[in-house]
Amino acid sequence: MIQNEITENIYSRRSVRKYTADPVSNEAVLTILECARFAPSGLNNQPWRFIVVDDSEIGRRLSTxxxxxxxxxxxxxxxxxxxxxxxxYNREKDLMAIGASIQNILLAAHSLKLGAVWLGEILKNKDEVSKILNAPESFELAAVVAIGHPIDNFSETADRKPLNELVFKNKF
Structure with a gap:
């Protein structure tokens, strides 16, 4: 297999759920958001919107x-x-584009030596999240991504199914 900086970043990224109390720099936040906005989207409509939360009290309220x-x-x-x-313009396509944007967030965070995890379970309370964040009425919550400096160094490989279980009519 071909190995390079991009593939290595993809292979080594892990979901990180424990962080130090150190803040994430403004420069890192801007880099992550820039990477997020460069995700592909149908008709280049860029349907994603972001609300950045670095206030611990708001984080505590969301955590409930x-x-x-x-x-x-x-x-x-x-x-x-x-x-x-x-x-x-098309809900299904736009949600897929948002998934690509979230993947860019995760990969950008990892490349900056930050840990991150994509949280979807919070969607069960998406209306309450939107109220806490004062999101515009047209915003529908798709996910929350937690980011921070990881406590643990995750160097081990996560279990993945072999390609022959995932790809049909393959030539591998």
Missing amino acids: LTHYSEIVASAPLLIAVFLDTAAS
């Missing part, structure tokens, strides 16, 4: 809305990712 409260409460940075329904 999920089973993963410890992760949310301890993360020095949360990025709430929304579908802007006013900018949406």
Whole structure:
């Protein structure tokens, strides 16, 4: 297999759920958001919108809305990712584009030596999240990404199914 900086970043990224209390720098936040906005989207409509949360009190309030409260409460940075329904042209395609944007967030954070995890379970309380964040009415919560400086060094490989279980009519 071909190995390079991009493939290595993809192979080595892990979901990180424990962070130090150190804040994430503004420069890192801007880099992560820039990478997020460069994700592909149908018709280049860029349906994603972001609300950045670096206030621990707001993080604590959001943490009460999920089973993963410890992760949310301890993360020095949360990025709430929304579908802007006013900018949406095809919900299914736009949600896929938002998934690509979130993957860019995760990879950018990893490349900056930060840890991150994509949280979807909080969607069960998406209306309450939107109220806490004062999100515009056209914003529909798609996910929350927790980001911070990892406590642990995750160098081990996560279990992955072999390609022959995932690819049909393959030539590998």
